[in-house]
Amino acid sequence: xxxxxxxxxxxPFDMCDVKQEIKLPPFISHxxxxxxxxxxxxxxxxxFVYQEYGLIWVVTDYELTINRLPKYNEAVVIKTxxxxxxxxxxxxxxxxxxxxxxxxxxxxxxxxxIDFDSRKVVPVPEELIAPYQSEQVKKLPRAPKYQDLExxxxxxxxxxxxxxxxxxHVNNGKxxxxxxxxxxxxxxxxxxxxxxxxxxxxxxxxxxxxSSRLVQEGLMSRHEIVVDGxxxxxxxxxxxxxxxxx
Numbered sequence: 001x002x003x004x005x006x007x008x009x010x011x012p013f014d015m016c017d018v019k020q021e022i023k024l025p026p027f028i029s030h031x032x033x034x035x036x037x038x039x040x041x042x043x044x045x046x047x048f049v050y051q052e053y054g055l056i057w058v059v060t061d062y063e064l065t066i067n068r069l070p071k072y073n074e075a076v077v078i079k080t081x082x083x084x085x086x087x088x089x090x091x092x093x094x095x096x097x098x099x100x101x102x103x104x105x106x107x108x109x110x111x112x113x114i115d116f117d118s119r120k121v122v123p124v125p126e127e128l129i130a131p132y133q134s135e136q137v138k139k140l141p142r143a144p145k146y147q148d149l150e151x152x153x154x155x156x157x158x159x160x161x162x163x164x165x166x167x168x169h170v171n172n173g174k175x176x177x178x179x180x181x182x183x184x185x186x187x188x189x190x191x192x193x194x195x196x197x198x199x200x201x202x203x204x205x206x207x208x209x210x211s212s213r214l215v216q217e218g219l220m221s222r223h224e225i226v227v228d229g230x231x232x233x234x235x236x237x238x239x240x241x242x243x244x245x246x
Contacts, residue, residue: 002081025173
């Protein structure tokens with residue numbers, strides 16, 4: 001068990017969709033910011049990691065399990081802990097509860113450290129991770145593998161200025177937003193994700209043209225983000241029917 005950090009949060013208007021449910025891309029970003037505040041409290045802010053080690057944290061995978069999406073103006077509790085780590089990977093969990101203590105969804109994040117200049121993955125310094133009280137293990141559960149899509153539908157997007165983070169690359173939440181855009185409006189109105197597995201393979205740079213590709217079979221959708229013929233992200237989403245919007 002890692003050190004628990006939690007905050008109360010009321011779902012704002014601008015984070016909700018037409019069903020008054022949270023939009024996952026900005027909510028995931030909010031959760032990551034919350035983990036950043038824990039790091040600041042522990043003296044391990046992103047700035048500290050960069051200045052002292054020349055490293056930056058990068059998310060490689062997400063796994064979300066969703067019982068229910070929080071709704072507009074709902075008060076929730078977000079808890080997070082850096083669960084475990086090995087030589088190269090760190091696992092962090094987020095748990096989102098309603099006021100009655102029911103688990104609404106959880107998010108497993110896979111993190112690695114990369115050298116800012118070389119962009120290569122480096123081993124996790126034990127003294128850097130120690131304040132989180134994470135369990136050190138030899139092996140961590142591996143992220144799922146994805147198959148390349150055959151005969152997908154696709155939509156094209158250009159990368160805009162506000163899609164970029166401070167490193168000049170596309171913000172993580174944008175990938176999932178692009179994936180959602182390939183799904184039909186009527187389908188999204190009547191369905192809710194129950195499980196999302198998302199893998200980041202390669203950063204998308206500024207001024208790129210992105211192809212968001214989709215193969216959908218019933219309540220399963222498979223996604224790819226492709227730039228210049230190379231896959232930059234992959235995802236599998238399992239859906240459930242949501243005829244009355246949750």
